[in-house]
């Protein structure tokens with residue numbers, strides 16, 4: 001009999017991780033604090049409760065990165081995905097579920113598994129030393145005692161309690177006949193930033209749009225969200241005075257537009273991932289509604305056709321600086337017996353949290369069995385997401401991220417006849433390549449004798 005693994009948190013990630021461990025023949029204790037102690041967002045004591053929308057987003061595996069992630073999770077034997085399929089409700093191209101049936105079925109599967117014990121208790125601090133292998137999957141609303149414990153392991157600066165997210169766009173959607181590469185006063189490499197120029201009229205129209213744009217209100221329990229001076233929402237800065245941004249994040253100093261006259265203001269974008277496929281709008285964290293963000297930010301010259309890998313936001317959210325504190329298989333570098341899973345790693349969304357739970361469970365299972373399991377290729381959705389939280393994202397600007405094709409290494413830009421591959425054809429290239437590259441990794445997953453992954 002192998003040792004017991006402790007999984008803390010019975011949300012989407014913890015439930016998936018516990019399932020993957022038990023499938024591999026490993027005994028698991030799953031610790032869930034509800035109903036003894038609840039979070040401000042959960043309403044029930046069910047495992048894998050969906051705290052808000054009942055949608056797991058697009059189920060289109062050809063042209064959409066989250067649909068591709070669904071498919072890869074199904075192929076990996078995910079409990080969350082197969083249960084979602086069984087409790088699906090009509091939702092067009094999306095995978096939406098009957099939330100109560102979904103949570104009840106996951107809870108039953110875990111309760112019925114002979115290798116899983118569920119304990120309703122809070123783990124209120126660092127797990128005891130004699131728990132040799134632990135997965136912490138306590139989510140965006142991790143209990144304060146566990147958050148404090150994580151802070152002691154990761155360090156003060158590596159645990160966030162709020163996200164303050166600036167929009168991120170794909171580099172390939174930026175119009176470089178308007179935008180140009182340059183750092184202020186040519187510092188660094190001289191071309192570390194992408195700059196978008198605004199004339200005086202464009203700037204004032206932009207400021208007015210920010211001030212009048214429709215904003216998201218905080219939940220009651222989020223109302224004490226602090227605005228740090230260093231990361232004020234862009235619209236709050238704009239409300240302080242029409243010139244504030246022109247003297248702040250949009251100041252045009254130290255920059256020369258090679259394509260036109262001296263700009264009145266500039267929007268700067270900074271590289272957001274190691275691949276250089278994503279750029280964030282520097283200083284543009286915002287609580288504008290998503291539709292408003294797309295409308296207003298596409299009025300910036302150079303971003304008219306911008307494809308947003310993620311839109312901005314400000315929420316309560318507990319997460320570590322993954323690229324700084326996690327190793328390639330999601331262990332805390334400072335205490336490798338502790339592995340993280342779910343949103344606390346800095347991924348974002350139900351599906352992504354469950355996917356990171358799946359990977360954490362599989363890595364931990366392999367390690368417990370004394371076997372090796374390498375990360376999936378970065379060309380797959382699972383691999384791209386994992387790479388983002390464990391090193392692909394930039395540690396200095398790390399913010400939670402949904403899966404999107406911007407996290408994948410770009411496929412060739414042209415076909416064999418030299419024709420540019422664009423739009424849907426390009427998305428299909430990503431998904432076809434991912435499909436092929438996942439197969440060898442699936443075959444490498446160590447499994448219990450009578451529980452082989454679907455494709456092995």
Ligand SMILES: Cc1cc2nc3c(=O)[nH]c(=O)nc-3n(C[C@H](O)[C@H](O)[C@H](O)COP(=O)(O)OP(=O)(O)OC[C@H]3O[C@@H](n4cnc5c(N)ncnc54)[C@H](O)[C@@H]3O)c2cc1C
Pocket residue numbers: 008009010011012013014031032033034038039041042048049050051052053054121122123124125137138139140141142143146316341342343344348349350351353354
């Ligand atoms: C208000 C809100 C709305 C959201 N809406 C959406 C949405 O609509 N769509 C979407 O895709 N994503 C949404 N998310 C983001 C996120 O994907 C979900 O929160 C998702 O549930 C995260 O999965 P998880 O397993 O990491 O955390 P959770 O599902 O939150 O699970 C964590 C579990 O750990 C338990 N726990 C915490 N601390 C302890 C402890 N010390 N000991 C024992 N148990 C503990 C909690 O009770 C909880 O059950 C939302 C997040 C929030 C906060």
